[in-house]
Amino acid sequence: MSERKGPRRYFYRLAPPTGYHELARLEFQALTGDSAPEAPPWAEREEPSTVPRIAWARVGAGVQRSAYVAECCRLLARAEDFGGLLKVATKLHLGVERFRVRVHKMRGIDAPGSNDIQRMVADVIDGRPDLDRPAAEMVVIAEPGQWLLGELVSRTARGWAGHEQRPHQYSAALPPRLARALVNLVAPPGDRLLDPCCGVGTVLVEAAAIGVRAVGCDINRRLVEHAAANLCHHGLEAELTTGDGREVRGRFDGAVLDLPYGYASRRIEGVYRGLVARAVEVARLVAVVTVDDVSELLTRLGAEIIGTAAVMKGHLVRRVHWARGPGGDREGRARTWSCGSVSRTARDAPS
Numbered sequence: 208m209s210e211r212k213g214p215r216r217y218f219y220r221l222a223p224p225t226g227y228h229e230l231a232r233l234e235f236q237a238l239t240g241d242s243a244p245e246a247p248p249w250a251e252r253e254e255p256s257t258v259p260r261i262a263w264a265r266v267g268a269g270v271q272r273s274a275y276v277a278e279c280c281r282l283l284a285r286a287e288d289f290g291g292l293l294k295v296a297t298k299l300h301l302g303v304e305r306f307r308v309r310v311h312k313m314r315g316i317d318a319p320g321s322n323d324i325q326r327m328v329a330d331v332i333d334g335r336p337d338l339d340r341p342a343a344e345m346v347v348i349a350e351p352g353q354w355l356l357g358e359l360v361s362r363t364a365r366g367w368a369g370h371e372q373r374p375h376q377y378s379a380a381l382p383p384r385l386a387r388a389l390v391n392l393v394a395p396p397g398d399r400l401l402d403p404c405c406g407v408g409t410v411l412v413e414a415a416a417i418g419v420r421a422v423g424c425d426i427n428r429r430l431v432e433h434a435a436a437n438l439c440h441h442g443l444e445a446e447l448t449t450g451d452g453r454e455v456r457g458r459f460d461g462a463v464l465d466l467p468y469g470y471a472s473r474r475i476e477g478v479y480r481g482l483v484a485r486a487v488e489v490a491r492l493v494a495v496v497t498v499d500d501v502s503e504l505l506t507r508l509g510a511e512i513i514g515t516a517a518v519m520k521g522h523l524v525r526r527v528h529w530a531r532g533p534g535g536d537r538e539g540r541a542r543t544w545s546c547g548s549v550s551r552t553a554r555d556a557p558s
């Protein structure tokens with residue numbers, strides 16, 4: 208990604224669970240085009256106070272669809288301590304008709320209580336506090352050595368929350384929040400996304416929920432039926448086929464490939480290679496999830512690695528590879544499955 212120019216006037220609060228900071232960094236980069244600070248090595252990262260929570264960008268991007276980026280604010284004032292922040296904020300002569308103040312203090316910060324901070328910040332703003340229907344939301348963030356005051360631009364809608372509730376679960380399924388982040392790496396709303404190993408459709412649900420045109424395939428017909436039922440459960444649609452992901456045709460803006468595991472030592476040589484090769488061939492951007500490091504394979508296939516992240520899934524460490532592929536140019540053949548016709552199309556689907 209080419210280096211962008213200009214001052215970073217927007218700060219973002221990252222809120223990944225423990226062990227997901229690397230993926231949050233990639234999601235931040237996908238949403239804003241800028242890079243977020245790195246976390247310390249894995250062991251230290253387990254201690255939440257060591258993980259950077261603030262990232263800066265040149266643009267104020269919408270983060271409604273994000274998994275790990277909690278909010279985006281336009282910077283108004285910055286200081287080393289709360290007293291300094293109040294002084295800077297006072298000089299700004301801020302005027303907002305109806306506003307609300309929210310406070311995020313990182314752990315271990317020596318500071319007044321949140322209610323006192325809210326009150327003192329509200330006192331330097333010309334306007335009327337309105338907790339229920341504010342026209343603007345002011346955000347104060349305190350972390351060691353840095354206090355920030357900003358105006359909220361956007362906040363995550365936590366759209367993945369509740370997607371765990373679905374008719375069909377599956378031990379190999381991704382958590383919806385992780386699936387949402389993977390979608391965000393490869394496809395903004397309006398784009399066309401392929402999941403060639405869709406399982407019970409976790410990625411498809413997250414894609415369709417934010418307006419990405421989702422196309423799924425799985426070699427297991429029963430799982431494709433389950434994916435269709437899960438999509439219907441949430442009132443969402445995707446194109447689905449039963450078949451081998453190595454034979455998918457079409458051209459896609461992005462692909463999320465959550466590789467099957469449990470194939471032991473021969474996995475890279477056989478099915479894995481074919482699935483990765485096809486994903487890279489047909490999609491402009493790919494997010495490959497696997498227990499192995501497939502960076503070398505991706506590079507050999509002509510893909511350019513944008514970033515990698517290790518994430519925890521249960522006790523398993525899995526790797527996310529985010530890469531730009533050479534793209535594809537074949538016509539798609541996927542069929543549309545719509546709610547109400549699931550069982551019929553399931554029987555009709557080619558195996």
Ligand SMILES: C[S@@+](CC[C@H](N)C(=O)[O-])C[C@H]1O[C@@H](n2cnc3c(N)ncnc32)[C@H](O)[C@@H]1O
Nearest residue numbers: 380381404405406407409425426451452465467
């Ligand atoms: C790790 S699971 C994917 C889980 C999925 N992301 C979810 O959340 O439900 C891998 C899937 O790959 C499928 N699979 C294995 N070999 C395949 C192939 N050659 N083509 C398509 N799907 C395949 C399996 O049936 C399995 O559902």
